[in-house]
Amino acid sequence: MSRPFRAYRLAVGAFFAVKGATLLVNALTFPRLRPRPTPPGGPRVSLLVPARNEAHNLPHTLPGLVAQGAHEVLVLDDHSEDDTARIAHDLDARVIPGQSLPPGWHGKPWACQQLAAAATGDVLIFTDADVLWHPGALGAVLHALERSGADLLSVYPRQRNVTPGERLLTPLVDAVLLTFLPEPLLRFPHPSAAAANGQLMAFPRRSYERVGGHALVRAELLEDVALGSRVKAWGGRLALALGGECLGVRMYRGYAESVEGFGKSAGSVHRGSRALMAASLGWHLAAYTLPWLLPARRLPGLAALRAAGLLERTLVNLLTGRRAPADLAEGLLGPVTPLLALPVYLRAMRRRVSWKGREYDQ
Known part of the structure; x- marks a missing residue:
């Protein structure tokens, strides 16, 4: 066995060991609603609810949101070109026409800032139009917010994937969170120990106003993570939870839509560095794909690396409660996942990205 292979096996083995340990810690500590x-x-x-061209989602999601019994449900119609405003009105939400996008702002932060200005509640809960609220969800969120004492509670709804194309990349949202960020690390005050999910972000109003609201992240493509980090930098407390039986989401409706969505945010995840994105892609090819291209009979240890790459997504899905046979079978995608993610990296390396009909510089 050559020295380069021993170094490769050690590096990839250490990578999977750290991710496995992180997943185990989160299995024991990560709150579930x-x-x-x-x-x-x-x-x-x-x-x-910030909404731009969400007529396909609102008939499925808004009734459950209205049924939670909150003081008010506000939908901001962000210059939609479909029936978003009419559908929201017919489903008993208060519809706010969105103002024109000011210079220096991105679409979603501006929509959320307008919603906060119009809201009258003591607790502000921002939730995307594709999030499914099941009975008891609002009580669960309020209980978690009070128990944690957080200035920002962000929840990761359970992924609901219908078509095969949705399963290829979309569930990686959970894998990134649960294998890279140990939940106890959130207790450290440093802003880098932060994550957040714009699909559901709950603030005591006083905390939202004190930190400056979405104006803090007005020009961020990954505004949710940036806002979580800014809350900690301000000295606030951040808490995360899994949606469990309370909250679900169908983020994207196919592989192409997943590529577009993740391509919009991948640049921010890698701090805008194309070199870092190239290194990330190369490393994941080496960790997940290369073990299946090398001869296992002549190179001891490859079987363990292959098994780790196959098990990871299956274990993540078990932790998030996605336990149907098709969900657990997603682990088999491990070896080809870096290849499936290649278009995401290529899209993220462009100087400009588009999302919901708007273009932004990276």
Whole structure:
């Protein structure tokens, strides 16, 4: 066995060992929401939905949101070209026409800033139009917010993938969170120990206003993670939770849509560095794909690396509660996942990216 192969095996083995240890820590510590009744006499809650061309989602998601019994449900129609505003109005939400995008702002932060200005609740909960709210979800979120004492609670809804194309990349959102960020690390005050998910972000109003709201991240493509980091930099407390049975989401409706969505944010994840993106792609090819191209009979240890790459997504899905046979079988995609992600990296390396009909510089 050659020295280069021993070094390669050690490096990749250490990579999977660290990710496995992180996943184990999160299995023991990461909060999961459980349905709860809305507390009587609790705070006034504003449920806030930024919506741009969401006519295909709102008939499925807005009834569950309205049924939570919050003080108000506000939908900001961000210059939609479909029936977003009419559908939201017909489903008993208060519709706010979006103002024109000011210079220096990106679309979603501006939409959320307008929603916060119009809201009257003591708790502001921003939630995307594709998030499914099940009975007891609002009570669960409020309980987690109060118990954690957080200035920002962000929840990762359970992934709901319908078509085969959705399964190729979309579930990696959970894998990145649960294998790279140990939940106890959130207790450290440094802003780099942060994550957040714009699909659901809950703030006590006083905390949101004190930190400066979405104006803090007005020009960020990955505004949710940036806002989580800024909250910690301000000295606030950040908490995360898994949506469990309370909250679900169908983020993208196929492989092409996943590539477009992840390509919009991958540049920010890698701090805009094309060199870092190229290194990330190369490393994942080496860790997940290369073990299947090398001769296992002549190189001891490859079987363990192959097994680790196959098991990772399956174990993540078990932790998030995605336990149907098709969900668990997603682990078999491990060896080809870096190849499937190649278009995401190529898209993220462009100088400009597009999202929901708008273009942004990276």
